[in-house]
Amino acid sequence: MGVNAASLLNQLLHQVRRPRSPPPPPPPPGPGAAKALTETILAHLDAGRLQEAVNVLFASHEPLPHSLYARLFQLCSSARAAVEARKVEFHLGAAFKRTPPPFLLNRAIEAYGKCGCLTDARELFDEMHERDGGSWNAMIAAYVRNGRAKRALSLFSDMNASGVSASEVTFAGALGSCGVVRELGLCMQIHGLMVKRAFCGNVILGSSLVDVYGKCGVMGESRKMFDEMERPNAVTWNVIVRRYLEMEDEREAIVMFFKMFLTDTRPLKFTFSNALIACSKIRALAEGMQIHGFTIKVCLEDDEVVSSSLIDMYVKCVELESAQKIFDRPCAKNVVSWTSMVSGYALVGRTGKARELFNEMPERNVISWNAMLAGYIRSRLWDEALNFVSLMRSSTKDIDHVTLALISNLCAGLSDVFMGKQVHGFVYRRGLFSHLLVSNSLLDMYGKCGNFRYARACFYLMSQWRDKVSWNSLLTSYARHQRSEHAMEMFCEMQWEAMPSVFTFGTLLAACANISALAHGKQIHGFMIRRGYKIDIVVRGALIDMYSKCRCIEYALNVFMEAAPRDVVLWNSIILGCCHNRLGKDALELFDLMSKEGIKSDHGTFQGLLRACICEDLVDLGGRIFKSMTNVYGVIPRLEHYEQMIELYGRAGRMRELKKFVKTMPFEPTVSMLKRIHGACQKHGFPKLGEWASRLLAESNISDPCEK
Template sequence: MSLLLRRTNSPTTNHHHPPTTTTITFTTATQVEVIQSILNCLKSGHIQKAASILFDFPLPFPHSLYAHFFRHCRSPKSIAAAHKVEFHLVATTRNPPIFLRNRALEAYAKCSSLHDAQELFDEMPQRDGGSWNALITAYSRLRYPDEAISLFLWMNKDGVRANNITFASVLGSCADVYELSLSQQVHGLVVKFGFSSNVIIGSALVDVYAKCGIMVYARRMFHEIPRPNAVTWNVIVRRYLDVGDAKEAVLLFTRMFSDGVKPLNFTFSNALVACSSMHALEEGMQIHGGVVKWGLHEDTVVSSSLINMYVKCGELENGFRVFHQLGSKDLVCWTCIVSGYAMSGKTWDARKLFDQMPVRNVISWNAMLAGYTRFFKWSEALDFVCLMLDTVKDLDHVTLGLMINVSAGLLDHEMGKQLHGFVYRHGFHSNLMVGNAILDMYGKCGNLNSARVWFNLMSNWRDRVSWNALLASCGLHHSSEQTLTMFSEMQWEAKPSKYTFGTLLAACANTYSLHLGKQIHGFIIRHEFQIDSVIRTALIYMYCKCYCLEYAVEILKGAVSRDVIMWNTLILGCCHNHRGRDALELFGIMEAEGIKPDRVTFEGILLACVEEGLVEFGTQCFESMSNEYGVLPWLEHYGCMIELYSRHGYMDELESFMKTMTIEPTLPMLERALDACQKNDSPILGKWIAKKIHEFEH
């Protein structure tokens, strides 16, 4: 048949321009062929070609074809095709049905074009519940919660009844903005319209109550769902993890199995994260068994969580085994294992893995740099920073914070100032983490004036970490009076933390200000702050440094549980007060309480032996470190032994010790031993040491 039709050569989103006129002859057989050709293109993923074929045929097609076409428009790349299909529908059909316009609206939303979706919605001569649902869902899915909520209120005002999809979407938007009051009103409508047993809406209610911090309501809603599905379980596990109740998250995860629900890969991941946060290795290993059983060991989301769990629980080898057994390793898994080695102090191994990474992003670089800074390897960190600046284009606030930490560690004020300028030029100056790093850098580099100026500039966004950094700077540079004055000012703006008191007490210890230290101790007691292990250790340190050992002992006695750090602080404090015998007595009590000594403990014991002249006992302690306690000697332990033999004239033992050391002695060690040789008339050993010193200097 011959038809006179209008057709445009290039459609746009503005459908008000009349298409050019042309005469085309088609047959019914031709239309069937065109439909089949369009369907073939859609099936093979050639959506633009399908749209062009459709647009070149200016006759109306069956509604099912338009609906099918719109369903294939589901990414931003498909937006042009969606425009063509909608234009063809409007151009060839006088009054397109509402359901097809709704499909077009959904297509625009899936293509992430809310502008087109809203414009179509506004131009629709008639709308139904599906139209409202499509637009509300679009705004909710694309994270525009305020707009989604406003549309829902408008819809409700117009008397249009919501369905289960609408309720789920608006509850999701309420969760995004923590809108508890409206969520409860929507909950009332859910009950009124008979959707209480709907698992999708039930899951959304669990989520919104949990995000609003009402876990009691969330748990109640969870138990009211007749048959929670895997998504529902994932929501409740995740929300318990978010509020810091990792134990309950793991318990709920294990209940899924008894209820016959197969966890999602994200649920496995969340449960493993919960195990990581509470260092629950046994539970994590059980979950690992479930991962293998359900065949998820190749899933990169689950595998990265497994690696992280083993690393956090101190099982680095098991984490590497999981990584090594992965057939396909993505960027997240690579970054997890690099971070694990770096943050465990094995930076050499971490760097080796980092260099093997096929692809890196800024997070990978940050993970490696964080390992260097955590263990104060400043020269390696600086080299890495230089390499990073030559390689990575887009630095983030974490990178800048770490770089500023490097300049602080190196006490490189000039580098810190340059980084501060970079921060300003690139708009990172209002980032709190970066701002606090700058403050800490100025303080450690001794530029208290710049630290105070920057602190004042941070007045609109600083927090108690900022205050702690400034307090630490003053304490570090022996300005204890100013430290206490600032502490008084701090209380108008931020609540002190245990780290605040630790900083204040360290400032008093560094300046031997016993009177001020007692004032802070009294403040802690008067204001009923909990004296935990951090504050108790800081108090012991302050009293020891201020030569008030009896108070330090009383503080230790008052502890319900005493950890190794607390004992070490008091043992070293005894040495500082020239009370070596008391330090050794404390060591005996510590062992009796079942506290395992570490390298710091043995440093204190060896210093006590030096103080009291207990050469034989000191030798026994040094030998027992690795033989009985599994503690490898560090540089400071070798230094203590050289001091022990040198001070008390045990020259034969000194010679034997120095010639069998497993590490090279430092220049101060050699100089101390040479001084002993001169005082105790040991020319042979002195000659050997002098030669070592010559080699050291040249």
């Protein structure tokens, strides 16, 4: 009932004062009436009863002091009391025989702007017979405050066309609007007008120019304006640090933060936060720790914003103990810091600790749920992730595009295309398919599940917004499922729409290796060189692998020799490449060079060395290499190393050594090992061991290959 009455009152007020007509003449006031009325209204205001004060005013026709109207408008602004502001403005127009003073109408426009009543503000502005600079400023500020940047800029242009000089407040509002709508050209025109009117020495306008040039992506001009300021204040420093951060120049953001301390300017807490976010993004732990020291020095470590940023920085730099120490402080626990800690433990695989923290959270948001779910998926704990999704759906209605992308990843991990289709249907019903992250995750899910019909359908539906990630996802799916020819066809189509990334080339080279497509591989290599792509160590490894598998070991060696520096993965690639081309001795010589360069061997290195021994029938050397894995290099042999030793002994007919090796393995032989042992016994005549292998195969429900 109260809502309806308020709506009716608003309508009546609009009808009464739009358009304005002079009210009927009031009865002549008694002596001292205005003074008594003013005292009554002030008494209500002093007691905090704004509504009662305005009702007393609205019930009378007495003109009151200008200062009282100004105070009433100010209080209506602070309380966002739109109805009371309308009543005060109505009384102002009714009580004065002549047009009310412009400065009071300006206060009314300001009040309407702060209350979000832009229609009222603009109607009053348009009806004003006399406007001054304050009128224009108030109306432009109302548009800026309510996010109507284009209207604010349009009104600013009208203001200049009418010959009214803008104040620094107006210029600041216009520049802020340029930043919102990224109007670089208009910003430069306003900058020129400011220079013409000698406003450039003003620190507020200088900060606004630094801000808007940064928002428009012209950091060169932003930095130039900053450097020209004689005494930038804390707000200006915060702006330049923030803009570098938003332009993904985190290193320069950190540099500017440290330069700030040379000027004896005390940073705002948000400047600390921005600098710490920059450290988080580039994993700059040393700089982050220095900033932590500064926060202690200026007594900001206990600030909620700063402590949350510190926790996030340490989490991103995988310094969870430091993050935990800050988190354990009484002032640091909020939903942001809780979520950071959950995310940190989850993403390093400590999902138990993450879930313990998650369960203790006093409140959660969708980001908290997503962080825990992402941890389960990252650790490939598919059953736990599935149970967590069920818990999430029963506990909260909050769900966003990140949640849907994670659930699509879960479907891909489970290879559950049926559940993936249900997610797809939910996405369509919610109208979220056009969100790039969601559509890319669905495309990836269908590809990983091998459902290329749906994958292609998603891909073509995304034609208006797909990106390089979309193309790479489909290319990778084709390559993963041995459809290398389709991957090459997709690459040809991709060049019409998007520039390939380095990841694209890695996928394509793997596809060429799978089908021994040397010609295509050479074309891709040449394409990268002609287009100036940086051939990083990952792509170089893919090139070595492609040339090796295409029986072009000379090219593989050339690519390897051009690399600097060379890591263990690259050495492993060339060693395995030589083995693939039956150049076992060359692979062993490369291992000697690798050791001289001080590269530490890993599991892949020994896999290549044992393969080289198999190629060259070097049984004794293979045995020594296998023993040296643990004794010399501290590398624990894996399943594949044991399989290679069984193959080495079996091919050479060293049956007694094979028997001894198999009997001393720290685990039961696998089915593939038993088959290899059985085959070697048949070939070289070692019946007892063969019977043992055959019996174990039968117990494993695997049919004996010699019976087929």
